[in-house]
Amino acid sequence: MKIVVRIKLVPDTAAKVVVEDGQVTWGDAPLVINPWDEFAVEAALQLTEQHGGEVIALSVGEESSREALKHALAMGCNEAILVSDYVIDPDTQRTAKVLAAAVEKIGDVDLVIFGKQSIDGDNAVTGTQTARNLGWPSLTLVSAVPALDVDAKTIRIERAVEEGRQVVDGVLPAVLSIVKDYGEPRYPSFIGIRKASKAEIPVWSLEDLGIELPNVVVSWSEIMNPPQREVTNEIVQGDSVEETAAALADKLFAEKVL
Amino acid sequence: MDFNLSEEHLGVQKMVREFTQKEIAPVIKEYDRKQEMPSFILPRMAELGILGINIPVRYGGQGFDYITLGLVCEELEAMDSTLRVIMSVHMGLNSMAILQWGTEEQKQKFLVPQAKGEKVACFGLTEPGVGTDVAGMSSTAKKDGDDWVLNGEKMWISLATKADHALVVMLTNPDAKDSHDRLTAFIVEMDSKGVTTGDIHGKLGVRAGSTGWIAFQDVRVPDANRLGEEGEGFRIAMSCLDNGRYTVGAGATGLIRASLDASVNYAHQREAFGREIGKFQLVQQKIAYMVQSYEMARLLYLRAGWMKNQGVRNTRETSIAKWFATDASFQAASEAIQVHGAYGYSDEYDVERYLRNSKGAVIYEGTSEVHQLMQAGYALGYRKDGPLRKELPAYDAEFWQEEK
Numbered sequence: 040m041k042i043v044v045r046i047k048l049v050p051d052t053a054a055k056v057v058v059e060d061g062q063v064t065w066g067d068a069p070l071v072i073n074p075w076d077e078f079a080v081e082a083a084l085q086l087t088e089q090h091g092g093e094v095i096a097l098s099v100g101e102e103s104s105r106e107a108l109k110h111a112l113a114m115g116c117n118e119a120i121l122v123s124d125y126v127i128d129p130d131t132q133r134t135a136k137v138l139a140a141a142v143e144k145i146g147d148v149d150l151v152i153f154g155k156q157s158i159d160g161d162n163a164v165t166g167t168q169t170a171r172n173l174g175w176p177s178l179t180l181v182s183a184v185p186a187l188d189v190d191a192k193t194i195r196i197e198r199a200v201e202e203g204r205q206v207v208d209g210v211l212p213a214v215l216s217i218v219k220d221y222g223e224p225r226y227p228s229f230i231g232i233r234k235a236s237k238a239e240i241p242v243w244s245l246e247d248l249g250i251e252l253p254n255v256v257v258s259w260s261e262i263m264n265p266p267q268r269e270v271t272n273e274i275v276q277g278d279s280v281e282e283t284a285a286a287l288a289d290k291l292f293a294e295k296v297l
Numbered sequence: 298m299d300f301n302l303s304e305e306h307l308g309v310q311k312m313v314r315e316f317t318q319k320e321i322a323p324v325i326k327e328y329d330r331k332q333e334m335p336s337f338i339l340p341r342m343a344e345l346g347i348l349g350i351n352i353p354v355r356y357g358g359q360g361f362d363y364i365t366l367g368l369v370c371e372e373l374e375a376m377d378s379t380l381r382v383i384m385s386v387h388m389g390l391n392s393m394a395i396l397q398w399g400t401e402e403q404k405q406k407f408l409v410p411q412a413k414g415e416k417v418a419c420f421g422l423t424e425p426g427v428g429t430d431v432a433g434m435s436s437t438a439k440k441d442g443d444d445w446v447l448n449g450e451k452m453w454i455s456l457a458t459k460a461d462h463a464l465v466v467m468l469t470n471p472d473a474k475d476s477h478d479r480l481t482a483f484i485v486e487m488d489s490k491g492v493t494t495g496d497i498h499g500k501l502g503v504r505a506g507s508t509g510w511i512a513f514q515d516v517r518v519p520d521a522n523r524l525g526e527e528g529e530g531f532r533i534a535m536s537c538l539d540n541g542r543y544t545v546g547a548g549a550t551g552l553i554r555a556s557l558d559a560s561v562n563y564a565h566q567r568e569a570f571g572r573e574i575g576k577f578q579l580v581q582q583k584i585a586y587m588v589q590s591y592e593m594a595r596l597l598y599l600r601a602g603w604m605k606n607q608g609v610r611n612t613r614e615t616s617i618a619k620w621f622a623t624d625a626s627f628q629a630a631s632e633a634i635q636v637h638g639a640y641g642y643s644d645e646y647d648v649e650r651y652l653r654n655s656k657g658a659v660i661y662e663g664t665s666e667v668h669q670l671m672q673a674g675y676a677l678g679y680r681k682d683g684p685l686r687k688e689l690p691a692y693d694a695e696f697w698q699e700e701k
Contacts, residue, residue, distance in 0.1 A: 113308055226315055229346045229359040232308035233698070 040092030075154025077224035113227030135168030170214035182220035317376035343414020357412035367547035374548030379506035381548030390420035419460035421451035438467035457509030480530030502653035549622035590625035608691025620668030
């Protein structure tokens with residue numbers, strides 16, 4: 040079985056994202072592997088541990104994305120590939136086209152696994168858009184894979200949905216997006232860290248993939264910081280507990296809190 | 298000169314940091330209060346490979362260098378000294394001694410399971426009546442056929458009640474002219490008949506750790522478990538300290554970092570006179586000293602680690618790294634409490650634990666006073682390190698990482 044996991048480099052969760060001159064920036068905050076993608080890697084590794092096969096980490100982005108790919112390698116992925124001459128923009132349909140072309144170039148892929156979403160854009164649609172480009176089923180919010188038969192090309196998944204758990208049967212090849220319930224991501228192993236530090240990561244261009252990017256259809260017309268909230272403190276006092284409570288209640292009514 | 302850490306170093310550092318923050322941070326205060334070692338710690342560190350980090354892969358370890366060991370210790374003690382103490386005794390004082398002095402049979406029998414974390418190791422030198430004056434010990438080993446018979450007691454032994462193997466130093470030849478020739482080192486399996494152990498409670502710090510005593514009553518140890526030559530025990534013990542002190546120095550560096558980070562966070566949060574307290578110069582001074590201490594301690598232990606990698610004798614450099622970092626960590630933790638004010642005096646914040654934990658390392662593995670005497674001795678030309686029969690092997694990446 041061949042599994043591709045999509046890996047994205049994102050600003051650290053502790054980074055303060057602000058708008059400066061109409062552009063989103065997180066200053067010099069460190070960049071890390073998208074935390075949701077770690078769950079995707081965990082799912083892929085568990086599936087190959089159970090059913091055999093290999094896991095290829097795939098990233099589309101700048102050279103710095105190597106760091107996220109190396110993290111995936113250290114966790115146990117067999118290979119990593121970077122498509123680097125396309126800078127991700129908010130238009131996820133373009134990213135999805137690049138990812139789909141890379142999956143086709145890798146060839147014989149049974150599953151493409153995404154994290155539920157990435158913590159920068161929070162769109163949670165790139166996986167499904169990639170599936171659409173590949174013409175494969177998209178199975179989202181997967182919390183477990185109770186059955187998988189690579190030869191028969193069938194898969195059964197459990198989806199974590201608001202109403203509870205939904206069991207869905209599908210066919211391979213397919214695109215999955217993984218939620219936290221799948222299992223806590225493992226730490227990189229020491230042997231994995233060594234392997235990752237020595238790994239050569241091939242870099243593909245759009246030309247290598249034989250595609251041209253479609254025009255941008257989604258763009259951010261105007262971005263601004265949310266207005267700052269004015270917070271003031273006031274201590275409500277009275278001669279007795281009852282008086283204090285009554286004064287507090289009056290104020291809450293006046294502010295339309297109650 | 299290259300001050301960069303390698304990708305491998307950074308990867309290990311990040312992984313160990315993640316482990317401590319995810320798995321130890323949520324429970325450490327509770328266990329510190331209970332004066333109990335969390336039962337999951339040793340098996341988890343074994344499973345992750347931390348217990349064999351710098352032992353060659355062929356001996357069951359992970360094949361990283363000595364600098365990595367220092368970085369691991371810094372990360373562990375930045376969370377809690379308990380974790381670093383495990384590495385000091387299991388790795389620094391015991392496993393590395395077997396790597397340095399052990400026969401191939403001893404490496405296969407003891408080092409391999411220790412590096413894999415299947416067996417836990419400790420080190421017994423100190424006695425109820427003997428600390429710094431090592432050569433004055435009274436625990437004995439007497440030859441009886443192909444065995445040695447051990448009697449006596451070792452005290453202040455980390456992991457005494459948890460360990461499967463102990464490396465102990467015993468008096469074997471009280472009549473030797475040179476007091477340094479009186480001792481011999483042995484590897485003792487802790488389930489041997491006549492070995493009893495217990496934990497010591499009521500310690501100032503490292504309360505989530507296991508510190509205890511080991512008593513030997515007519516314990517028979519085969520001669521095959523003798524580490525090094527008869528009469529070589531003192532020199533072996535001192536070489537163990539070169540490695541133990543390295544882990545202590547690197548760990549104390551982590552404790553300085555923890556004090557610094559806690560102080561910086563608090564200085565930003567807490568306000569006084571309408572400003573965050575970080576704006577006050579006397580708070581800044583405390584933080585500046587912590588930064589200075591951290592940078593110096595780090596450079597000193599990394600130099601010692603680099604020398605170990607090169608296979609260069611580093612007794613002097615390790616001593617100064619340990620002396621400086623432990624004194625500085627005590628100072629940094631104390632000042633961190635001062636930055637936190639009254640809150641620092643309670644266990645709501647971590648800094649009071651840092652101070653309690655920091656004091657032990659100023660005493661064990663050579664008191665600060667011993668290190669001062671050593672450094673003065675080197676400077677005055679009174680002290681010189683002679684060659685050892687077996688030196689700690691230099692780090693050879695190929696040999697270390699090869700399966701066999």
